[in-house]
Amino acid sequence: MSIDWRGYDAYFIRYSGTITNVPLSAVGRAAVELFVADLLGLSGAARAGIFGEASPPGACAQTVVRLAPGLSFGRADALGIAQLRSEQLAVRVAKTKFTGSYGFLQSRAQPGDPFGALPAVQQVFAAGRFEDSSGAARCFAILEWAEGPTLEHLYTHTWTQRPLNRPFARRILEAFLLEILLPVWVRSQAGHGVLWDVRAANFVLQGPASPTQGAPLPTPQTRVVLIDTDALGDTQRPRPRSKREAAFSRMRGLTARILDGRTPLPKPRKRKKPPSEAARRAVRAAWDSSGLEPALHGLADQTGSAAEAERALRAFLDAVLQWPESTRTVSWPGTNSGAGSRSKRGVRLEERE
Numbered sequence: 001m002s003i004d005w006r007g008y009d010a011y012f013i014r015y016s017g018t019i020t021n022v023p024l025s026a027v028g029r030a031a032v033e034l035f036v037a038d039l040l041g042l043s044g045a046a047r048a049g050i051f052g053e054a055s056p057p058g059a060c061a062q063t064v065v066r067l068a069p070g071l072s073f074g075r076a077d078a079l080g081i082a083q084l085r086s087e088q089l090a091v092r093v094a095k096t097k098f099t100g101s102y103g104f105l106q107s108r109a110q111p112g113d114p115f116g117a118l119p120a121v122q123q124v125f126a127a128g129r130f131e132d133s134s135g136a137a138r139c140f141a142i143l144e145w146a147e148g149p150t151l152e153h154l155y156t157h158t159w160t161q162r163p164l165n166r167p168f169a170r171r172i173l174e175a176f177l178l179e180i181l182l183p184v185w186v187r188s189q190a191g192h193g194v195l196w197d198v199r200a201a202n203f204v205l206q207g208p209a210s211p212t213q214g215a216p217l218p219t220p221q222t223r224v225v226l227i228d229t230d231a232l233g234d235t236q237r238p239r240p241r242s243k244r245e246a247a248f249s250r251m252r253g254l255t256a257r258i259l260d261g262r263t264p265l266p267k268p269r270k271r272k273k274p275p276s277e278a279a280r281r282a283v284r285a286a287w288d289s290s291g292l293e294p295a296l297h298g299l300a301d302q303t304g305s306a307a308e309a310e311r312a313l314r315a316f317l318d319a320v321l322q323w324p325e326s327t328r329t330v331s332w333p334g335t336n337s338g339a340g341s342r343s344k345r346g347v348r349l350e351e352r353e
Contacts, residue, residue: 001029001033001050002033002037002047002048002049002050002051002052003029003032003033003036003050003051003052003053003054003065004050004052004053004054005029005054007053007054007055007056008023008024008054008055008056008057008063009023011056012056015271018270018271018272019271021056021057024062024063028062029054031134031136032054032062032063032065032093034132034133034134034136035093035130035132035136035138035140036051036052036065036091036093037051038130038132038133039075039079039091039130039132039140040067040071040073040074040075040076040079040091041073041074041075041076041078042071042072042073042074043072043074046071046072049068050068051067051068051071052065052066052067052068052091053065053066053068055090057095058228060094060095060098060100060101060230061092061093061094061095062093062094062095062096062138063092063093064090064091064092064093064143065090065091065092065093066089066090066145067086067087067089067090067091067145068086068087069085069086069087070086070087071086072086073086079125079126079142080109080125080126081125081126081142084125087145088144088145089125089142089143089144089145090142090143090144090145091140091141091142091143092140092141092142092143093138093140094138094139094140095138096136096138097138098138098139099129099139100139100230101230101233102127102128102129102139102140102141104230104232104233104236105124105127105141105229105230106127106128108123108124108127108229108232109124109125109126109127109141109142114187115184115187115229115232118179118180118183118184119179119223120175120179120180120183120223120224120225120226121180121184121225121226121229121232122143122144122146122225122226122227122229123143123144124141124142124143124144124229125142125143125144126140126141126142127139127140127141127142128140146204146206146225146227147204147206148204148205148206148207148209148225149204149205149209150200150201150202150203150204150205150227151172151200151201151203151204151205151224151254151257151258152199152200152201152271154200154205154209154210154261155200155257155258155260155261155269156268156269156270156271156273157268157269158209158210159210159260159261159262160264160265160266160267160268160269161264161265162209162210162211162212163210163211163261163262163263163264164210164211164258164261164262165211165216165262166262166321167216167217167218168208168210168211168217168218168222169258169259169261169262169321170317170321171218171222172205172218172222172224172258173255173258173317173320173321174317175222175223175224176203176224176254176255176258177313177316177317178310178313178314179223179224180195180203180224180226181195181198181251181313182306182309182310182313184226184232184235185235185296185299185300185309186299186306186309187235188235188236188300189235189236192234192235192236192237192238192239192300193234193235193236193237193238193239193243193244194234194235194239194244194247194296194300195231195232195234195235195247196231196234196243196244196246196247196250197228197230197231197234197250198247198250198251198253198254199228199250199254200254200257201228202226202227202228202231203224203225203226203227203254204224204225204227205222205223205224206221206222206223206224206225207219207220207221207222207223208221208222210261241297241300241301244296244297244300248287248293248296252280252283252284252287253274253275253280255283255320256275256276256279256280256282256283257275257279259275259279259282259283259320259323260275260276260279262323263276279323282320282322282323283320285319286316286319286320286322287316289315289319290312290313290315290316290319291312291315292312292313292315292316295308295309295311295312295313296309296312
């Protein structure tokens with residue numbers, strides 16, 4: 001094997017019985033390895049070692065392969081990646097015969113990509129269809145590698161044991177609303193769609209993911225990155241105004257999940273578990289009081305301004321963060337209550353604003 005599949009396999013073990021994807025067979029994995037090696041023009045020496053690490057599949061992708069550092073690409077000029085280091089890159093390998101959104105990803109790889117200047121949106125350096133030395137052809141995209149856990153994993157696992165405090169929740173919501181959603185909607189064309197596929201699995205968090213005993217506040221490096229950029233194609237295609245309700249619903253759902261991340265739980269959440277009724281009510285009340293929905297409609301229709309939408313987003317953020325702080329205690333990893341004791345001291349999550 002020339003690709004490390006351990007993280008890929010761990011995903012199927014963790015979510016066994018809750019997902020419809022099935023893991024690739026040994027033959028399928030060998031086909032992916034050959035395709036990536038031929039696409040990049042890797043040398044025989046590179047192919048003999050581990051040149052990448054496989055991520056779990058998606059709806060359209062068989063896997064995304066994070067490339068190992070120090071690789072040289074024989075086809076770097078043809079792909080337009082000659083100036084990039086391998087550790088900056090990942091190769092998205094499409095499922096067999098899938099073409100789907102790859103035409104849009106090709107346009108994103110061209111100069112003038114309207115999303116190319118957004119640091120919180122994963123960049124696309126090359127995309128298309130390629131035939132490897134076995135004669136098999138499939139679509140691909142060469143992407144910026146975005147490090148970090150998905151918001152889905154944080155919601156189901158991390159935040160149940162290390163819940164968010166208000167400063168962390170504010171920073172994550174600011175990054176999602178003001179650094180991704182707002183600038184993406186500004187770039188949508190009048191009468192077209194908006195970023196509607198707002199799911200926790202489509203975003204990764206970089207920097208500290210939650211408070212710890214020594215770091216109770218987020219750092220300047222804490223940011224959210226949109227990694228499933230196929231959904232940006234909806235901003236460039238005509239869509240009825242009524243279709244925006246799907247975007248609004250998912251936006252409220254993700255906000256409610258982040259609010260729920262402030263409540264510790266004794267065990268992980270189920271992957272598709274909806275946010276709590278209390279969080280949904282809090283988000284809906286903030287949504288209605290802030291005037292956010294008409295402001296976003298105006299932004300997408302180009303009858304309103306980005307400044308008006310930003311004011312509404314900030315009002316929504318302020319209102320939703322009135323959600324009460326958890327009164328339960330949590331255990332910081334590695335904190336002992338006393339010498340020789342195996343129990344851990346509960347530490348209340350304090351407000352530090």
